[in-house]
Amino acid sequence: MIPTISATALSRRYRDQVALDDISLAVEPGTVTGLLGRNGAGKTTLMRIITGQEFPSAGAIRVFGEPPAENDAVLRRMVFVREEQSYPDFRVGDALRVASWFYPNWSEELARHLLADFGLPPRRRIRKLSRGMRSVVGIVVGLAARAELTLFDEPYAGLDAVARQQFYDQLLTDLAEQPRTVLLSTHLIDEMADLLEHVVILDRGRVVVDAPADDVRGTAVTVNGPATAVEEFVTGRAVWQRRQLGARASVTISGPLDFAAQARARTMRLSLEPLSLQQLLVHASGSSADEEVSA
Amino acid sequence: MTTLQNVARYHLVDRITYVALPWGTLAFSFLVNLVIASQVAPDVNSYYTGGLLSIYVFLLICGALSMTRSLPFALMLGLSRRSYYLGTALLVVCLGIVYGLALAVLQVIERATEGWGVDMHFFRIPGILDGPWYLTWLTSFVLLVLFFLYGMWYGLVYRRWSLPGLVAFIAAQILVVLAVVVAISMADSWHALGDFFSTATASALTGVLAAITVAMGVGGFTTLRKVTI
Numbered sequence: 001m002i003p004t005i006s007a008t009a010l011s012r013r014y015r016d017q018v019a020l021d022d023i024s025l026a027v028e029p030g031t032v033t034g035l036l037g038r039n040g041a042g043k044t045t046l047m048r049i050i051t052g053q054e055f056p057s058a059g060a061i062r063v064f065g066e067p068p069a070e071n072d073a074v075l076r077r078m079v080f081v082r083e084e085q086s087y088p089d090f091r092v093g094d095a096l097r098v099a100s101w102f103y104p105n106w107s108e109e110l111a112r113h114l115l116a117d118f119g120l121p122p123r124r125r126i127r128k129l130s131r132g133m134r135s136v137v138g139i140v141v142g143l144a145a146r147a148e149l150t151l152f153d154e155p156y157a158g159l160d161a162v163a164r165q166q167f168y169d170q171l172l173t174d175l176a177e178q179p180r181t182v183l184l185s186t187h188l189i190d191e192m193a194d195l196l197e198h199v200v201i202l203d204r205g206r207v208v209v210d211a212p213a214d215d216v217r218g219t220a221v222t223v224n225g226p227a228t229a230v231e232e233f234v235t236g237r238a239v240w241q242r243r244q245l246g247a248r249a250s251v252t253i254s255g256p257l258d259f260a261a262q263a264r265a266r267t268m269r270l271s272l273e274p275l276s277l278q279q280l281l282v283h284a285s286g287s288s289a290d291e292e293v294s295a
Numbered sequence: 296m297t298t299l300q301n302v303a304r305y306h307l308v309d310r311i312t313y314v315a316l317p318w319g320t321l322a323f324s325f326l327v328n329l330v331i332a333s334q335v336a337p338d339v340n341s342y343y344t345g346g347l348l349s350i351y352v353f354l355l356i357c358g359a360l361s362m363t364r365s366l367p368f369a370l371m372l373g374l375s376r377r378s379y380y381l382g383t384a385l386l387v388v389c390l391g392i393v394y395g396l397a398l399a400v401l402q403v404i405e406r407a408t409e410g411w412g413v414d415m416h417f418f419r420i421p422g423i424l425d426g427p428w429y430l431t432w433l434t435s436f437v438l439l440v441l442f443f444l445y446g447m448w449y450g451l452v453y454r455r456w457s458l459p460g461l462v463a464f465i466a467a468q469i470l471v472v473l474a475v476v477v478a479i480s481m482a483d484s485w486h487a488l489g490d491f492f493s494t495a496t497a498s499a500l501t502g503v504l505a506a507i508t509v510a511m512g513v514g515g516f517t518t519l520r521k522v523t524i
Binding site for chain 1: 304365520521
């Protein structure tokens with residue numbers, strides 16, 4: 001099967017800065033992939049190259065098996081919702097009407113439902129909307145377009161927690177009804193963690209993690225308990241981080257732990273806590289992530 | 296083809312910018328000049344105005360806006376730059392045909408009413424827009440498209456290189472004009488050029504304008520290819 005997106009040795013350099021540094025990755029059809037990383041890690045640049053809005057300095061990008069730049073056959077099958085998307089001087093309803101002309105799978109019913117659900121007035125001019133409500137316009141277009149490849153680049157600027165949860169729920173509901181490939185960039189990782197099937201973590205223009213979300217979640221485990229027991233348990237394992245408070249210690253080690261190790265932890269009265277995606281990202285992007293093996 | 300039609304329709308959603316304002320400014324300019332013409336002594340001289348220019352200038356603004364304000368949303372919707380440019384050009388051709396015909400009709404009325412009763416030359420410009428209605432239609436069409444494409448090019452230069460690029464673009468145009476002027480002087484051809492323009496028919500001038508229009512289109516299209524948003 002042709003991957004929906006495939007990048008090979010892709011680089012993008014600006015005058016004095018490297019936005020993407022020799023990255024290779026593939027996004028399989030029908031998956032929800034999270035593109036994670038700190039500000040300036042290259043997430044937006046990658047999405048802009050995927051949608052043909054930016055050009056690579058080196059390497060190749062293929063979408064649906066073809067180069068996307070100026071390729072109508074490819075571009076027409078995707079929708080790209082940017083953070084702080086700008087619009088002409090339109091009413092909300094005008095923007096949705098225009099979007100519906102360009103997408104054969106456009107769902108008018110879904111668009112109307114989403115407008116009502118988010119409380120977005122269709123007659124209101126987009127420039128008069130609040131920041132959060134302007135973000136909703138992009139989200140509605142992105143979802144109702146039902147494009148084969150849907151890209152969201154931190155689409156929730158100014159949205160409150162309730163509205164963000166609505167967005168995640170709507171995305172999941174509609175994906176169940178109309179499966180498609182979704183690439184989402186975000187730094188609200190724990191909020192979105194349940195949505196993601198695959199995770200790509202970028203750090204300073206490089207791919208540091210590219211794996212199924214379930215695998216990533218077991219990558220590291222924090223062991224808590226009495227310091228001596230914890231030290232005994234982690235001996236011989238790769239230690240990511242060590243914290244000690246009085247007689248208690250909290251040590252993060254590489255996972256996943258097999259069944260025997262888990263049973264051993266229980267008998268030693270140690271608690272195990274898998275590292276969340278968010279904490280993983282902090283480790284993966286931090287300079288202190290250099291591993292050391294406990295003696 | 297339907298994609299290009301949809302791009303044209305996309306622009307026309309904003310009817311205020313593309314329809315109401317060009318004709319609104321022209322109507323305003325016309326009324327102001329009509330009042331002035333009625334106040335000057337009618338039997339001394341015919342009253343010439345430059346008011347017709349307002350609609351052309353407005354189309355230049357429309358062209359610039361179409362490539363700046365409206366571009367990001369179009370690219371969000373999966374349009375290629377090429378489709379976007381060609382669809383916008385389709386809109387320009389349609390507007391040029393309709394607006395050009397309207398200008399030709401208004402010129403016919405102006406001639407029939409002997410300058411709206413006050414001997415005003417608003418829709419008649421000597422030497423270029425003063426012939427039969429069909430020639431006025433053609434010349435107006437070419438001029439409208441020319442101004443719009445020229446505006447598009449400005450918008451694209453701004454999109455791609457921002458304000459410094461815009462300044463450089465204007466400077467480059469001045470240098471081109473300067474080079475032409477120097478070349479004509481060195482070849483001692485001012486007389487020949489003067490003879491051409493004083494004897495040239497409106498249709499020959501329209502041909503020259505059409506060639507410039509094509510150059511504008513090619514220039515804008517070339518600039519667009521690497522525009523990012």
